[in-house]
Amino acid sequence: MKTDFQTVILKLQEFWSQKGCVILQPYDAEVGAGTFHPATTLKALGSKPWRAAYVQPSRRPGDGRYGENPNRLYRHHQYQVILKPSPNDIQDIYLDSLRYIGLDPILHDVRFVEDDWESPTLGAAGLGWEVWAGGQEVTQFTYFQQVGGFPCEPVSVELTYGLERLIMILQGIENVYGLAWNDPKGPSPMTYGDVAQQMEREFSAFSFEHLDASMVFRHFEDAESMCTQLIANKLVLPAYEYCLKASHLFNLLDACGALSVTERANYIGRVRALAHACCTLWMENTCG
């Protein structure tokens, strides 16, 4: 069975497409996790059923290691699935998806280990597990209980596959940069390093050495203010996009060490307030 990076993604797309998910594209703004995509955050609210799946490149400036650490990345890829309401046989469906991409749960001792999830910036929380394969966490499996401070009724289940980790297991390799991105026997084989290592190097240098914190502080103020204005004009999706921008700018400031502990808590609170305002507006529009 083929286990190159893109084939696994294609298989997951196929699998979840068959389960009735709309297959979306990544959100085209910087986010820290697939959860931040409006297709998850906002769609988890309200009573309408919803099933979606997509790849989300996720930026974690603090995890940048100049392309030198075999396991940590400035930008990794998540495969995100959201199902509302959560189906009764969701664990079985999920395990089938692992089998579908060639991961045998028995061979890899797949386990559901308690791990409740919380996103202070989104005001979101859920209960669930980290799913282990051979002791490695490969998926975060969460039943959303609350988003933006609102209870999720009905409950959505969110599956977040860590694509790099998962596919490293499938390919049996230890350095992410050695991952086969496309068919290694094809006409133009590419590794993960070929595709992404330059980005890792440069963005690590950017966020740790060349980031102009005062400029980013300003950008944060701007994004916050734009978000507030858009909320006043009842434009929820653009407002939410500016909330995402503020969140990413906060991550940048956090990574370069520009925030003290108190300031950090303060900034998290400000992003949470924006997220809450967006979710409130969303609830008014969908339920009102």
Place this chain on the structure above:
Amino acid sequence: MRVVPFGWRILVAEWLFEILSEEIPSRMQGMAQEQLKSLAEAELQVEGLDFDTIRTFVTPRRLTLVVEGLPLHTPERVEEKKGPRVDAPAQAIEGFLKTTGVNREACDILDTPKGQFLSVTIKQPGQLTEQILSKVALSLLEKFRWPKSMRWGSSSITWIRPLRGLLCVFDEKIVHLSYAGLDASNSTQGHRFLAPTPFEVQNFKDYEKKLRDHFVILDWQERRQIIKADVAKVAGELTPLKDESLFDEVTGLVEWPVALKGKVDEHFMNLPLEVITTPMRVHQRYFPLIDEQGKLAPYFGVVANVEAPDQGRTIVIGNERVLRARLADAQFFWKQDQKHPLEHFNVSLKTRLFHQHLGSVFAKVERLVALSTRMAEKAETDSKIVARAAFLSKADLASQMVNEFPEVQGIMGRYYAQNQKENPEVARALEEQYWPKASGEKTPDALPSLILAMADRLDTLVGFFAIGITPTGSKDPFALRRTGLGLIALALNPRFSLSMLEALGWAYDAYPWDELTVPQLKSKEETLSNLWKFLLERFKFSLRDVQGSPYDHVDAVLSVADQNPNLFDLSLRVKALDQLMDVEDGKNLLIAYKRASNILKIEEEKDKCLYGGQVKKELFDLDEENELFKSLSQKLPEIEDFVKKGEFVKAVQDLATLRLVVDQFFDKVVVNTEDKNKRVNRLHLLAYFRKTLYQVADFSKIEG
């Protein structure tokens, strides 16, 4: 209903109830098993159902209850209801008939000395147990409380994780029950991967056996034993590092334990032991293995939940890979952290808050330097070493290693200090400042460690009490109770004994209160008084429950605690008192004391004064008065001296010698004599006796 040979009907039967769910967190399983048992006991009792035994079981996916010896139905209940008098007003009679639901004709008439009354015999037919159990099962599901619970799908029902099946069988028949969209049946599932097809069961024996056939060991204890035995087996010559709670946790992660052995790359083995074992234990739930000399071996035990077709080869490879990545990180942090001297991390502590109103962690470090220097001077030890240790005490909190693995705080401080050639006592104190790690665990022996450990807790307690944050009820977000118990344990270490009130005062003075903006700062006096009360409460508990002293001895000694607020001395005092009260002399002394204090109490109330004035020898009539006075005059300074030196056993031995003279005094002397002056003098003499005993404890608190 089953029929046994000879046509005897079995009159009792067994109830089996299984709640199948998605994976229950390991740490909650034990409490769930207990709660199910106690809830079931209570519910069956409410329903008036007797039973022989009740047992509960838990695995990661199921909670199971089995009750044996339940009757098939409850007995018919006959109840006699007494009504109004036969000649009562019609209204009263009608009311009675209405509530009991019978006609006037169906009533009996009771002849009593007070007249004739109406009465009704009501027969309540027995109920089928099956029907009652359906109710009981439902209320178990409704009343069960998880520490955290969740909703799922479109339901508003909550459980720890989504419920997926209910098995409810009484006397081998399905009990009707519907909950959370599930209908109870007689079928369940085995192991998630190894035997996923559902199967039916008849009764508990059948259930347990079939689960085993479907790769589930139902009994938690049995799983734990298997894990212990199997880990020992794969370890071969090696043995797992002692860690019982890890065995508990792993038992809650598997239904079908299979132990495997993995290898640690040799080049990680030069990392500190804790750095290697923390990711193993805490993050991966592996069992670190040690050799015969107790040295960490480059292997670990891991417990899988499956029997894999490749004998677990893939699982081992996977787990080794994960550990390698974790240890590679640790190795990186180990190098990075040591690029700068340890004190360099103090810079980042300036932006790390200790508490909003109490300043940064670095500000705490500065206070610790001041406070522990003062304590070192008191202890007459090298204050430079203590001050240095205090200065470096929190540095490792800002290291990358501790950020990644918070469990190694203090331990990294020690390693980094050793590597930069700090004084060994300094390095040691950096780790031991956090001792005792849990109640009952050891306190540091080295003086610098002990002083730093105390200073840290004094500073925390005083700070929070000063700004009005004290533990209330179940709320104790800053773990001040634990901090208090830690301080008490440290204060009981004989290496350094000090006046607790004095030390609390120093800690209060170390805060730059003028520079901090505290909304409602408590005065020093109030802070110390609140905190001292709080500590004494905890100390009482420690003396009674840990030292095992009777509560009246504890009360007797703590009544004099303010005179000498030294916890170590107080604990010795209680022990000495325990010894004294164990011997005949002590018991008699107490009797004499009670007699003296009763007399004093009565006379003091009568005379509206407190005796305790100068005893005048010239007013003595009898030798016994003289003897008592002589003994007391000789013993009191001796006892005071012993108390001052903390030699309480000697002090109480001295007290015991008083017994004879006191007894003789009471034998011969009448206190309330006619002569007013002599009476007062004798009361003064008794008060002198009372005062002497009070040097050790308030004997009036002792029961005897």
